[in-house]
Amino acid sequence: MPQFLATTDAGFEAAFxxxxxxxxxxxPEVDDIVAEIIADVRVRGDAALIELTAKFDRLDLTPxxxxxxxxxxxxxxxRVPAAERDALELAAERIRAYHVRQMPEDELxxxxxxxxxxxxxxxxxxxxxxxxxxxxxxxxSVLMNAVPAKVAGVGRLAxxxxxxxxxxxxxxxxxxxxxxxxxxxxxxxxQAIAALAYGTETIAPVDKITGPGNAFVAAAKRxxxxxxxxxxxxxxxxxxxxxxxxxxPDFLALDLMSQAEHDESAQAILITDDAAFGQAVADAVAKxxxxxxxxxxxxxxxxxxxxxxxxxxxxxxxxLADRIAPEHLEICTADPEALAGRINHAGAIFLGGFTPExxxxxxxxxxxxxxxxxxxRFSSGLSVLDFLKRTTIAKMxxxxxxxxxxxxxxxxxxxxxxxxxxSVRARLDRLNEG
Amino acid sequence: MPQFLATTDAGFEAAFxxxxxxxxxxxPEVDDIVAEIIADVRVRGDAALIELTAKFDRLDLTPxxxxxxxxxxxxxxxRVPAAERDALELAAERIRAYHVRQMPEDELxxxxxxxxxxxxxxxxxxxxxxxxxxxxxxxxSVLMNAVPAKVAGVGRLAxxxxxxxxxxxxxxxxxxxxxxxxxxxxxxxxQAIAALAYGTETIAPVDKITGPGNAFVAAAKRxxxxxxxxxxxxxxxxxxxxxxxxxxPDFLALDLMSQAEHDESAQAILITDDAAFGQAVADAVAKxxxxxxxxxxxxxxxxxxxxxxxxxxxxxxxxLADRIAPEHLEICTADPEALAGRINHAGAIFLGGFTPExxxxxxxxxxxxxxxxxxxRFSSGLSVLDFLKRTTIAKMxxxxxxxxxxxxxxxxxxxxxxxxxxSVRARLDRLNEG
Numbered sequence: 001m002p003q004f005l006a007t008t009d010a011g012f013e014a015a016f017x018x019x020x021x022x023x024x025x026x027x028p029e030v031d032d033i034v035a036e037i038i039a040d041v042r043v044r045g046d047a048a049l050i051e052l053t054a055k056f057d058r059l060d061l062t063p064x065x066x067x068x069x070x071x072x073x074x075x076x077x078x079r080v081p082a083a084e085r086d087a088l089e090l091a092a093e094r095i096r097a098y099h100v101r102q103m104p105e106d107e108l109x110x111x112x113x114x115x116x117x118x119x120x121x122x123x124x125x126x127x128x129x130x131x132x133x134x135x136x137x138x139x140x141s142v143l144m145n146a147v148p149a150k151v152a153g154v155g156r157l158a159x160x161x162x163x164x165x166x167x168x169x170x171x172x173x174x175x176x177x178x179x180x181x182x183x184x185x186x187x188x189x190x191q192a193i194a195a196l197a198y199g200t201e202t203i204a205p206v207d208k209i210t211g212p213g214n215a216f217v218a219a220a221k222r223x224x225x226x227x228x229x230x231x232x233x234x235x236x237x238x239x240x241x242x243x244x245x246x247x248x249p250d251f252l253a254l255d256l257m258s259q260a261e262h263d264e265s266a267q268a269i270l271i272t273d274d275a276a277f278g279q280a281v282a283d284a285v286a287k288x289x290x291x292x293x294x295x296x297x298x299x300x301x302x303x304x305x306x307x308x309x310x311x312x313x314x315x316x317x318x319x320l321a322d323r324i325a326p327e328h329l330e331i332c333t334a335d336p337e338a339l340a341g342r343i344n345h346a347g348a349i350f351l352g353g354f355t356p357e358x359x360x361x362x363x364x365x366x367x368x369x370x371x372x373x374x375x376x377r378f379s380s381g382l383s384v385l386d387f388l389k390r391t392t393i394a395k396m397x398x399x400x401x402x403x404x405x406x407x408x409x410x411x412x413x414x415x416x417x418x419x420x421x422x423s424v425r426a427r428l429d430r431l432n433e434g
Numbered sequence: 435m436p437q438f439l440a441t442t443d444a445g446f447e448a449a450f451x452x453x454x455x456x457x458x459x460x461x462p463e464v465d466d467i468v469a470e471i472i473a474d475v476r477v478r479g480d481a482a483l484i485e486l487t488a489k490f491d492r493l494d495l496t497p498x499x500x501x502x503x504x505x506x507x508x509x510x511x512x513r514v515p516a517a518e519r520d521a522l523e524l525a526a527e528r529i530r531a532y533h534v535r536q537m538p539e540d541e542l543x544x545x546x547x548x549x550x551x552x553x554x555x556x557x558x559x560x561x562x563x564x565x566x567x568x569x570x571x572x573x574x575s576v577l578m579n580a581v582p583a584k585v586a587g588v589g590r591l592a593x594x595x596x597x598x599x600x601x602x603x604x605x606x607x608x609x610x611x612x613x614x615x616x617x618x619x620x621x622x623x624x625q626a627i628a629a630l631a632y633g634t635e636t637i638a639p640v641d642k643i644t645g646p647g648n649a650f651v652a653a654a655k656r657x658x659x660x661x662x663x664x665x666x667x668x669x670x671x672x673x674x675x676x677x678x679x680x681x682x683p684d685f686l687a688l689d690l691m692s693q694a695e696h697d698e699s700a701q702a703i704l705i706t707d708d709a710a711f712g713q714a715v716a717d718a719v720a721k722x723x724x725x726x727x728x729x730x731x732x733x734x735x736x737x738x739x740x741x742x743x744x745x746x747x748x749x750x751x752x753x754l755a756d757r758i759a760p761e762h763l764e765i766c767t768a769d770p771e772a773l774a775g776r777i778n779h780a781g782a783i784f785l786g787g788f789t790p791e792x793x794x795x796x797x798x799x800x801x802x803x804x805x806x807x808x809x810x811r812f813s814s815g816l817s818v819l820d821f822l823k824r825t826t827i828a829k830m831x832x833x834x835x836x837x838x839x840x841x842x843x844x845x846x847x848x849x850x851x852x853x854x855x856x857s858v859r860a861r862l863d864r865l866n867e868g
Contacts, residue, residue, distance in 0.1 A: 083844050084844055084845070084848050086841070086844075087840075087841035087842075087844040087845050087848075088845070090838065090841045091841060091845060094838065097545070098551055101541060101543075102553075104538070107535060109535075111531070111799075115798065115799065116785075117532055117798065117799050117800065119536075119800070122778045122779070124811065124812050125778070125779075125811065135850070138849050139845070139848065139849070140845055140849065171848055207811040207812045208812045226667065226807070226809065228812060229809070229811075229812030229813055233660070248860075248864070250860060251857065251860055251861060254853055254856050254857035254860055255857050257853035257857075258851070258853040258854045258856075258857045260853075261851060261852070261853045261854070262851070288853070288856075292852055292853055293850070293852045294850075294851075294852060294853070298853065336829070337829075340827070344556045344559070345556070345559075345823075345825075346825050347825065347826070348825065348826040348827075348828070349825055349826070349827050349828070350828055350829070351550075351827065351828070351829035352829050352830070353861070354829075354830045354831065354832055354834070354835045354861060354865075355828055355829050355830045355835075356857040356858055356861060357857070358842055358846060358851075358853075358854035358855070358857045358858050359828065359830060359835070359838070359839065359842050359858065360826075360828055361842070361846075361851075361854060362841065362842040362845045362846065362854075363838045363839075363841050363842045363845070364549065364551065364828045364830075364838075365545075365549065365551050365828070366551065366553070366826035366827075366828055367826065370826075371823075373660070375660065375663070376823065376825070377558065377559065377641040377663075377823075378558050378641045378642045378662060378663030378823060379663055379823055380823045380824040380825075381824070381826060383824065385819070389779075389805075389810065389811075389812060389813055389814045390814040390815070390817065391779075391780050391781065391782065391783055391810070391814075392781070392782040392783070392794075392800035392801065392804075392815060393774070393782075393783050393785065393800075394782070394783070394784055394785070394789055394793065394794055394798045394799070394800055395770070395771075395784070395785035395786050395788075395789050396786070396788040396789040396793060396798075397788065398788055400788070401788045401789075401793070404524065404528065404793070404797045404798075405793065405797075406521075407520070407521035407524045407525060407796065407797050408521075408792055408793050408795070408796040408797045410517050410518055410520075410521040411518070411521050411522070411525060411573070411574055411796045411797070412792060412795075412796065414518050414521075414573065414605055415572050415573070415574065416569070416727065416728075417692070417695060417696070417728075417792075418695070418726055418727045418728060419688055419691035419692040419694075419695045419722070419726055419728070419732065419792075420692045420695070420792035420795060420796075421792070422688050422692075422722075423685065423688035423689050423691075423692045423790035423791070423792045424790055424792055424793065426682075426684060426685055426688055427685060427787070427788060427790060430682070431788075
């Protein structure tokens with residue numbers, strides 16, 4: 001059973017704080033192992049990759065078979081049934097259409113002092129996308145990472161995906177091809193992150209690495225951060241559903257379970273202003289948990305981290321939502337836009353009864369890589385901005401330097417940075433001579 | 435003497451690669467100490483802050499004197515001479531005017547399928563700004579961090595600045611007041627970062643921490659990352675000047691020294707297409723190093739990490755600049771805009787002979803917190819975006835769900851995520867009944 005809380009309970013504040021503070025993830029101590037793997041790949045390159053892949057993935061590779069050939073990719077893609085191919089293509093097109101709108105503008109203007117100022121966006125030259133193997137090898141995640149990179153204009157996009165025992169997920173290769181990925185390598189784990197960050201004889205290094213992975217991958221990404229850019233370190237999935245009684249309890253039960261089924265550490269929370277409705281949703285969840293394929297995972301998540309919170313009114317719901325700062329927020333109320341407008345911290349918002357969160361996982365268009373563990377308070381989901389960087393531009397006219405240079409000189413002196421001040425003063429003196 | 439390289443040298447590629455790979459910073463191993471300090475502040479709060487401040491800053495505080503009072507700030511600000519006050523106000527106004535233009539737009543649209551999509555930007559609720567004590571206590575950095583935060587709409591902005599032996603830099607307090615900072619605390623080091631991230635009895639926790647600091651501060655920021663957002667971990671300053679012979683060698687010498695004087699680990703590089711001009715700049719640097727106040731620091735930086743590179747033509751200069759990916763790039767050539775257009779990786783570009791880099795440090799308008807250590811390949815300087823986060827929005831009409839829901843269901847099944855698929859299917863069935 002999930003927790004049942006109500007804001008009218010005497011102990012609510014303590015119970016809610018405990019819910020927020022729950023440690024849902026125990027990261028195993030893998031940092032030393034990861035440090036060794038990275039060092040090994042840096043020193044021995046391909047040879048280390050091949051040895052580690054034989055050890056962890058039980059797969060014998062050569063420098064020639066590290067990468068999939070175009071023919072191999074073609075053959076795998078041909079195995080994908082038409083319905084799945086069509087669905088991937090629809091998803092890619094919708095994700096592309098959404099992310100194209102995120103492309104920021106360059107700006108350049110001249111201010112009244114005669115200073116020309118602005119900025120310019122340029123893409124990262126090369127990006128690497130990590131794709132997990134096994135159960136969590138999601139073709140949708142390939143699209144969600146690769147499409148924004150290509151929209152941003154990344155020149156070279158390399159995917160690494162482990163193929164334990166040689167087993168390939170053809171949908172992953174098809175998603176990569178649809179998204180315009182340039183290279184796909186049969187490697188995984190910390191060794192793949194090391195290869196992307198530092199390069200080997202066969203794999204050229206990239207500038208930015210994104211994509212989800214297990215504890216080894218996460219630790220490796222933390223370690224190579226600085227040498228390359230990384231995206232966020234994703235935690236277990238979360239969903240918060242805010243709903244009034246005018247909803248089908250079974251629909252909301254399925255929405256809650258759609259995140260719970262990801263991971264035993266996932267968290268699904270319902271906030272409602274009607275305790276009886278909350279109970280009805282709990283009953284619907286219990287019924288669904290009898291038959292769901294992933295009932296063991298979803299049931300554990302719901303039991304350990306699930307919650308149903310009854311509030312006096314939707315103002316309370318908005319305030320609690322901001323404290324939860326959920327990855328996914330579904331709002332199923334009479335005026336969902338109005339309620340959404342009162343909530344500041346959420347990775348993605350799904351409005352109304354016809355927008356199950358799962359739409360956003362696949363075909364809605366917005367990215368499904370979103371901030372977890374309350375980090376929506378300070379961070380955003382993946383976007384084209386993750387594959388772009390901004391260069392600021394400044395050009396002073398002689399008049400501008402005369403107008404603002406003296407203030408720079410004063411401040412440089414106040415900070416005891418003499419050369420800073422002199423670099424301005426020397427030019428001002430020249431202008432004043434002229 | 436700096437290194438003299440020329441692209442026509444037989445050994446150029448190896449020498450240039452060595453220059454790029456130079457390890458300029460030796461981070462002391464402070465991680466264990468920092469972990470202890472953070473744990474102490476989390477457990478004992480104000481008491482730990484007071485004890486650590488007595489130990490490291492030789493200053494006795496109480497919970498009542500942790501923060502500067504408005505009267506204390508007022509009294510310190512009154513000590514600032516008018517010229518410095520005016521310069522700070524000019525700088526703040528220009529930084530504000532630049533950063534206001536960075537504010538991104540919210541978007542919301544309905545696509546042909548009937549899906550309403552978009553995103554919304556909201557500010558971080560509370561931010562903390564770390565300001566170093568002592569020599570590196572730069573009021574300009576207070577403006578560069580605090581002004582963008584306030585432009586972004588951050589509700590609460592707290593500054594921590596250590597005051598060793600009780601010595602206060604009144605310019606820092608004035609810069610904080612001009613920028614609209616709400617709280618200023620007399621603490622520093624890892625303990626200040628811990629207090630901002632986790633809060634104490636007196637200091638409420640923040641959501642994002644920015645600002646430069648020593649190795650302890652950097653290690654503490656890495657440790658609290660995830661609990662709060664952080665800005666980049668800044669390395670030593672860098673400047674690359676690309677110049678032809680039509681420049682005053684002394685001006686460029688001062689520009690190079692303006693970064694070299696920051697830190698013995700700073701790096702200043704000149705690229706020119708005229709070897710004789712390169713020698714003239716080297717001579718001018720040598721002359722300036724005889725008298726500069728910070729000649730010991732600037733001289734060590736120039737000797738150990740400085741370089742003058744002669745290229746065949748400016749196309750080579752552009753290619754080398756991209757490999758260096760400098761924090762600051764000054765272009766002093768006949769057509770600096772054209773050359774800038776061929777360079778992709780730089781934190782900030784300064785164009786033409788009247789734009790010494792120091793203008794950008796103080797009064798230009800663009801931010802002076804910029805990516806170092808080649809990270810301009812994948813990251814950007816500080817901006818209002820660092821204090822905002824984006825929430826994506828999706829709302830399906832019944833027609834939209836009918837149009838794209840089936841594809842989501844197909845993909846959910848292909849990923850063995852049954853509840854995802856059922857959450858869509860249940861609604862589609864209801865719509866088809868209706």
